Amino acid sequence: MAARPDNTHQARLLRLLRDEGARSRAELGEVVQLSRSKLALELDRLVTLGLVESAGLAVSRGGRRSGIMRVASRVRFVGIDIGATSIDVAVTNGELEVLGHLSTPADVRDGPAIILDQALELLGKLRAKGVATEINGAGIGLPGPVSFREGMPIAPPIMPGWDRFPVLEAMSQELRCPVLVDNDVNVMALGESHAGLARSVDNFLLVKIGTGIGCGIVVNGEIYRGVSGSAGDIGHIRVDDRGPTCSCGNTGCLEALFGGTALARDAVVAARSGRSPFLAERLSETGALTAQDVAAAATAGDAVAGQMIREGGRHIGKVLASLVSFFNPGLVIIAGEVADLGHILLAQIRSVVYQRSLPLATGNLPIVLSELGGTAGVIGATRLISDHVFSGTHA
DSSP: OOOOOSSHHHHHHHHHHHHHOOEEHHHHHHHHTOOHHHHHHHHHHHHHHTSEEEEEEOOOSSSSOOEEEEEOTTOOEEEEEEOSSEEEEEEEOTTOOEEEEEEEEOOGGGOHHHHHHHHHHHHHHHHHTTSOSSOOEEEEEESSOEETTTTEEOSOTTOTTOTTOOHHHHHHHHHTSOEEEEEHHHHHHHHHHHHSTTTTOSSEEEEEESSSEEEEEEETTEEOOTTTSOTTOGGGSBOOTTSOBOTTSOBSBHHHHHSHHHHHHHHHHHHHTTSOHHHHHHHHHHSOOOHHHHHHHHHTTOHHHHHHHHHHHHHHHHHHHHHHHHHOOSOEEEESSGGGGTHHHHHHHHHHHHHHSOHHHHTTOOEEEOSSGGGHHHHHHHHHHHHHHTTSOOO
């Protein structure tokens, strides 16, 4: 089992070095407010554990030069981001810099045995490249409701065969290291908090628009999961009582109106009806349509595709406007594959939110597209597990 800090002082030092990079002993002492002897004791213990190492000497501040400390170069974390149609796996160092990243198309409906084996295969390829020997911990994001305490999905609508599958237990046994499992949107929000546009924002929302739709809620720098772990599942808020049937069994859910599956469905209808010549031609060439095809059609000036995106933006905006008035976030980030529809979608969402939400809530509210792209999930997964490993508790 990988080493862990012994107490909260060591945990605070590790997180500081992870988030801020190498620091001199003098600088560390000023931040954590420990005496020189106590600081030396805690740092020496972390060195013994193999979690911290020396990185030379700092510039003199008028006396003896202080030693620079950093997270040990051998520390490795693994991030696994399982989506509805893809798997991403990354290995980072102790400062959560990505050292290797692989992805592959996948269908989460194939079930946990196949999907987790595919994730482990990607990790094996990364390890074969020499980016990791010992692993200090692994974080996993799943595209459905997750019991964070138990580390397993609970009745996930788009994941047949996954209900109550012990993902945490299975992957802990495979990897022989600490593992945490969370909803993929929460993990993406952590990624944005660590390395994205939300680095300096303590309260924000991340809306992922992919095959499904979810919302990561960050309060005072921490993920808010709710009592049972289902907070932020906005894809199943009812928007239209007469709308289409959703994968959850209800009708008119936001996800059923504008998730990736819904957009592909509507694109096929537009193609077959002849309303969209661009989509009709693309359908005849490929036999299927995706959100990316709709984006391409809109870029080419296809009026129907543009209308589909604007209508979807209105649906998202209506739900988000209520959330903004209720939560009063400092930032809203739009992410996910369908978010690649870009500024047509973003403009519509902004318009509806700014029109419908309270002026006090939107007066200084940026609504932006994620800049992390496909790395938000894997970085967030490593942030999740590093928070746990560097916590100073051994529960």
